Amino acid sequence: MKTSEKFETRKKVVFAIVLTLLIISVFYAIYMLFQAPSGVAQNEGERVKTDYVLMVLQCLVGAIVIFLPKKVEDHFEVRIPNAIEITYFIFLFCAIYLGEVRNFYFRVPYWDVILHAFSAAMLGALGFILVDYLTGIENLNLRLSPFFVSFFAFCFSVTCGIIWEIYEFLADGILNTNMQKFITAHGEVMIGRAALVDTMKDIIVDVLGALVVVVFGYFTLKRKQKESAA
Template identity: 65%
Template sequence: MSEINKNNIIDKRKTLVFKVVFVLLALSVVYAVVMLINAPSGVSKKEYEYVKTDYVLMILQCVVGMIVIFLPSRVEQKFGIDIPDIMEIIYFIFLFCAIYLGEVQNFYYRIPFWDMILHAFSAGMLGALGFVIVDFLNHSEKSHIHLSPFFVSLFALCFAVTCGVVWEIYEYTADHILGTNMQKFMTADGTVLSGHATLGDTMKDIIVDLIGALVIVSLGYVHLRKKERRLAEKRLKQAEKVQVVKN
């Protein structure tokens, strides 16, 4: 199979995944709006019972998901950054797992460590995206920047962790304004946590973001170091050939 055919197949799969995730999020918004009308107010009295604030959160998350799902294509169009199709597919799958499965299907409470798994997954994905951004800048004709493997890795790590911190700020803001429970300060049975326990979810997310990004960045650093050595050896051999010709 030719490279062009492979790229066409991957592009079709990317489009299919995009459409499926977008439609599911749109249908979830309609479902949440309908359920919000008759949902009880206040704090949940039963485990896994949805109250009005839960449906408000569901609507918010699905709407945000329907907006940010266009982010890769907008970045490519505006900045000319070529984001690999595989990475875009992974991004769409992440939105599906985080929003549709996590919020709509309540996997955050039903599946142990679901939140931790997604944070590790997203940190690795953002770390890889950081490498893509720097690689674009390093090879851009408009840019005279060429970062060493260490600084490429440092940027990718800072980029991933910063995105994780911004997400926590978003969760805190939503909880404060809308009365939602994104930062999980309340358990599934309605028990409100207090003291040190209330920081558990936020700090755990940030720590997992750091570890997940660090793993991917470390692998990327090793790859870049090997690539730099191969290029250096290639230049050395070319220089030796030129010297032999001159002599």
């Protein structure tokens, strides 16, 4: 079996596993929603109704966006590398199933930071793929410098991170969830600068994660440019 075929098989297996876990988790969260107490958690690690509302929301969103790479490939006739797709599925597994369902956000120190760095790097790589697709469209006739390509990839990654923070803010306001972690594990509502720490930390990590990939991508493009000119 060729390497490409092996990656294709692995991609399908990972996709099926993650999608199955997300669907099962939706039914689990709905069941627990009726069993959990209302109000604010009294003990660290205790889950209340709003926690399961968030779990249902996250799992449903995950079960929908897991099809996004396939839809993009079919609609735009662009090829996303299998490695990138597998990485994307693993990210959904870590962020939603492990993070929300298995409560890794509270069980594992810096789990949120790790995921934001991971997603920023992945989105930065996706930004390069997007530019590669655009430059391949004959009607556009784009010829972009390595710096501009890298700058676009950086902005694309950070913008996606900011959109995610907006999503968290709206979810917390509409569904009374705690995605932005403005309520401590002991039920204390933070105010002022303390309430902004989680959001700003996420944005800073997004910027740094994207920057690492973009710098690497910039020097890779510069090297290829020199090789093609030689």
